[in-house]
Amino acid sequence: MAERVGILGAGAVGGMLAVLLADAGHEVTVLASERTSTAINVGGLALRSGRYGERRARVPARPYLTAPVDVLFVAVKAPDLLAALGRVPAALLTDAVVAPLLNGTDHVALLRAALPQAAVVPMTVSVEATRVAPGVIEHVSPFVEYALAEERERARVDPEDLLRGAGLDVDASAPDEPTLLWRKLSFLAPLALLTTRAMLPIGPASEAHPDLLDGLVAETAAAAATAGAEIDPAAVAKRIAGLPAGMRSSMLKDAIAGATLELDAIAGPILRALSDGAPVTRAVVAEIVDAGSATPS
Known part of the structure; x- marks a missing residue:
């Protein structure tokens, strides 16, 4: 129909x-x-x-x-x-x-x-x-x-x-909306934030900064748990490792183009859920802002 x-x-x-x-x-x-x-x-x-x-x-x-x-x-x-x-x-x-x-x-x-x-x-x-x-x-x-x-x-x-x-x-x-939304965000946030911070596709970015990637994945999973969504960090890391090495996140593409970044939509839920417990995410976002890729609202 x-x-x-x-x-x-x-x-x-x-x-x-x-x-x-x-x-x-x-x-x-x-x-x-x-x-x-x-x-x-x-x-x-x-x-x-x-x-x-x-x-x-x-x-x-x-x-x-x-x-x-x-x-x-x-x-x-x-x-x-x-x-x-x-x-x-x-x-x-x-x-x-x-x-x-x-x-x-x-x-x-x-x-x-x-x-x-x-x-x-x-x-x-x-x-x-x-x-x-x-x-x-x-x-x-x-x-x-x-x-x-x-x-x-x-x-x-x-x-x-x-x-x-x-x-x-x-x-x-x-099973529910929080799980749906955090399943996407648990994958997207580490991918977007790491590639934009490094200004590199996911392959070289993760090779250069494996500790940052691990921290971003762990903190996003912890934030998801505060909303009642259960995320397996190991599964997220495996999924990211399986991406084509040359894959660029949409945030990286926006940064290269000088467009407005979705920093609040992607990092904001993590920072708000873990106000004192997301040091890696907080540092990466600060570096993206300081690099001139985004202007805080």
């Missing part, structure tokens, strides 16, 4: 998702800046992927949502969330499913407060993809893994079914 799908954000994750859902026959609308919307309306969306091949999709793009949707995927970065919510009037999301794909943990409470009549179903996504131009996405990693909690708010449209129908992998093994 075709669903009305809105995608807030046309970066790497949002653009890729828009192409695959449109290709699966859904009625997709992309919500992005005027410049990006114009580029998509003129040239369409293009995806270059080793897994999915080269695909193109013609979907409408606009700066603001103007009609109700059944599902809204939120694919902006955390620092842009508040401004992006101005593109989606809450009155048009009554009874809709809102599926945020943001990094971190704090965005869920914000979305539920801002969109009280929507069913907010948190999700995570692990993928290495890059928006090389407005509307043009390169999917670099061999994987694209979506996840959501087994225990979640139910609605007429289940995001799991929608994504599986588009050929995407979905893991619904997390």
Whole structure:
């Protein structure tokens, strides 16, 4: 069954998702800046992927949502969330499913407060993809893994079914939302913070700073435990060790580009959970800030 799908954000994750859902026959609308919307309306969306091949999709793009949707995927970065919510009037999301794909943990409470009549179903996504131009996405990693909690708010449209129908992998093994969100963060935070601090891909960064990596993994797992999420540091370390040596985190890419970093979304939950017990994370974040890669808010 075709669903009305809105995608807030046309970066790497949002653009890729828009192409695959449109290709699966859904009625997709992309919500992005005027410049990006114009580029998509003129040239369409293009995806270059080793897994999915080269695909193109013609979907409408606009700066603001103007009609109700059944599902809204939120694919902006955390620092842009508040401004992006101005593109989606809450009155048009009554009874809709809102599926945020943001990094971190704090965005869920914000979305539920801002969109009280929507069913907010948190999700995570692990993928290495890059928006090389407005509307043009390169999917670099061999994987694209979506996840959501087994225990979640139910609605007429289940995001799991929608994504599986588009050929995407979905893991619904997390028992609850805290476990879902911290499973992603326990992997992402060490990867993002170490690569950005070293300004190197994960292979050379972990070889040069193994003690930092171990400390970041251990502290993130300890922070997860304060939220009731059980994370195995050894499993996280093994997963990071199995990554392609040349893999760069999105935070490293942003640092190289001089863009705003998701430091609060990624490191903030750890620092707030372990106010006196995260010396490695605190030191790495301070070094990133001092290096001029980010400006503290």
